[in-house]
Amino acid sequence: MTATATPSHSALSELAEASFAALDVREHIQPWHFGPVGAGLGSIPVRTPITGELIGSLGADHFGALVDYGAAIEAAHRVFPQWRDVPAPARGHVVRRLGELLKEHKDALGRLVTLEAGKIAAEALGEVQEMIDVCEFAVGLSRQLYGKTIASERPGHALRESWHPLGVVGVISAFNFPVAVWAWNTALALVCGDTVVWKPSELTPLTAVACHGLLRKALADTGHDPEAHQLILGKREAGEALVDDPRVALVSATGSTRMGREVGPRVAARFGRSLLELGGNNAVIVAPSADLDLALRGIVFAAAGTAGQRCTTLRRLIVHESVVDELLPRLVAAYQGLRVGNPLEEGVLVGPLIHQGAYEGMAAALEQAQAEGGKVLVGGERVGEGDSYYVSPAVVRMPAQTGVVANETFAPILYVLAYADLDEAIALNNAVPQGLSSAIFTNDVREAERFVSAAGSDCGIANVNIGTSGAEIGGAFGGEKETGGGRESGSDSWKAYMRRSTATVNYSTELPLAQGVSFG
Ligand code: NAD
Numbered sequence: 001m002t003a004t005a006t007p008s009h010s011a012l013s014e015l016a017e018a019s020f021a022a023l024d025v026r027e028h029i030q031p032w033h034f035g036p037v038g039a040g041l042g043s044i045p046v047r048t049p050i051t052g053e054l055i056g057s058l059g060a061d062h063f064g065a066l067v068d069y070g071a072a073i074e075a076a077h078r079v080f081p082q083w084r085d086v087p088a089p090a091r092g093h094v095v096r097r098l099g100e101l102l103k104e105h106k107d108a109l110g111r112l113v114t115l116e117a118g119k120i121a122a123e124a125l126g127e128v129q130e131m132i133d134v135c136e137f138a139v140g141l142s143r144q145l146y147g148k149t150i151a152s153e154r155p156g157h158a159l160r161e162s163w164h165p166l167g168v169v170g171v172i173s174a175f176n177f178p179v180a181v182w183a184w185n186t187a188l189a190l191v192c193g194d195t196v197v198w199k200p201s202e203l204t205p206l207t208a209v210a211c212h213g214l215l216r217k218a219l220a221d222t223g224h225d226p227e228a229h230q231l232i233l234g235k236r237e238a239g240e241a242l243v244d245d246p247r248v249a250l251v252s253a254t255g256s257t258r259m260g261r262e263v264g265p266r267v268a269a270r271f272g273r274s275l276l277e278l279g280g281n282n283a284v285i286v287a288p289s290a291d292l293d294l295a296l297r298g299i300v301f302a303a304a305g306t307a308g309q310r311c312t313t314l315r316r317l318i319v320h321e322s323v324v325d326e327l328l329p330r331l332v333a334a335y336q337g338l339r340v341g342n343p344l345e346e347g348v349l350v351g352p353l354i355h356q357g358a359y360e361g362m363a364a365a366l367e368q369a370q371a372e373g374g375k376v377l378v379g380g381e382r383v384g385e386g387d388s389y390y391v392s393p394a395v396v397r398m399p400a401q402t403g404v405v406a407n408e409t410f411a412p413i414l415y416v417l418a419y420a421d422l423d424e425a426i427a428l429n430n431a432v433p434q435g436l437s438s439a440i441f442t443n444d445v446r447e448a449e450r451f452v453s454a455a456g457s458d459c460g461i462a463n464v465n466i467g468t469s470g471a472e473i474g475g476a477f478g479g480e481k482e483t484g485g486g487r488e489s490g491s492d493s494w495k496a497y498m499r500r501s502t503a504t505v506n507y508s509t510e511l512p513l514a515q516g517v518s519f520g
Helices: 009-023 069-084 088-104 106-117 121-141 180-191 205-221 236-244 257-269 292-308 324-336 356-371 422-430 445-452 493-497
Strands: 032-035 044-047 054-060 157-165 168-172 195-199 229-231 248-254 273-277 282-286 314-320 375-378 394-397 413-419 437-441 461-464 498-506
Touching (some): 009 032, 009 205, 088 121, 088 180, 180 205, 180 493, 248 257, 257 273, 314 422, 356 375
Parallel strands (some): 248 273, 437 461
Antiparallel strands (some): 032 054
């Protein structure tokens, strides 16, 4: 593992200011403005995990904008009837325009993602590309919000179901996908006829203001009211405002299982809807017939990429006992070649952890793993010092799936377990509280089909011969059990953003009752 030098603080401030200015959204982000540290009343600090320092601040024209979450929800609620009445294909034009703006500003927005979330450039650009992809998907969807026509049991009657806009959708998002998760939700919600209030992570407010500005510009460019999208910046209290407000029809919340455990019951208590995308603890099974070259590449990207800070990060490697001794030395060698450091620098594959707390969580997990009989094969050390937290990704051989392995530690730790037969491997895959992503590397079609069958992986995502992370937008994304059960992005996930209405129309002159009931 090699480390690179971190850049100077002022250089990063300048890069943030230049990247933000390149988006050209200043007039669309009111009341917010972005400037040097300390600018503006009640300003929100913008920090980079690259150095751990402040790279600017977000101020508001009036202090109230920072705390009056109700006003944002009120505005989204007020605009909803007029947005609902815009024909869906015309709503698609707004999302098409958003996609165009994202293409135009891909590099600048990608740089902001690197600065605020610490992702290497390739992954940051990939995240913006994911936004562009979902916009394209949503534009097509805007002409395909189909309902069903059902055969009525009564003569002269028509039975059908239609999908209607829900109302205000509240989007709460996590730091590690600061822009893509917003786009998954917002592109779909908008074509479905909903207005949106977004509460981004408090760790990534600048990318949020950037996206807010781009969407408001898209709304203005297509002749629609920019108030259809609202942004509230703040910590969990801002999220709680969405959770508890009966004007918010759907709360789509992405983050830790801890957060979802609080949000789910509170939204349910007011009979609101929630869509939960929570923590994962994802496994790969390496079977005896696996192509080990392919498996190795898939494992390293899934486990060490994004510095282990993806919900779909590979955290458990379940290897058949006949290949474990061949695979592990190759895995250790691949880890030793990973370059850790400044994510702006070419060749770096592992950027920083988001903050000190993430590093402390990793160190505590490694300590616990060793206390539970684990042996660290490679990595696990802090690289560098100061206010930023870089680590060498770790591989830990475990004697069994003990307590620490069942938890999601949001850092690059890969626990390795050995198995004797496929039943045991599938049981290990499923024996954790989370159920997001999973994969098997095998050339045996029986094993592959078994893994993706009902008797196989219990996760929302079950892959064969690819890793656990890096899903395409075309499929429905989400997971079971403590991952929350929500589905976002492709397939028919759009249905979560609409309400279903079943209509029976009697065009006859009789009034026959269903089930042949006779009444007087
Ligand atoms: P987090 O739970 O700390 O915060 C997520 C968001 O929830 C933030 O905007 C935060 O302010 C808000 N929040 C926290 N408590 C809240 C409450 N009680 N009410 C309302 N809002 C509240 O998560 P994080 O550290 O930003 O992100 C990492 C976590 O997110 C990991 O567990 C990761 O697996 C998960 N994640 C899941 C997915 C998915 O699609 N399943 C995607 C990305 C991240």
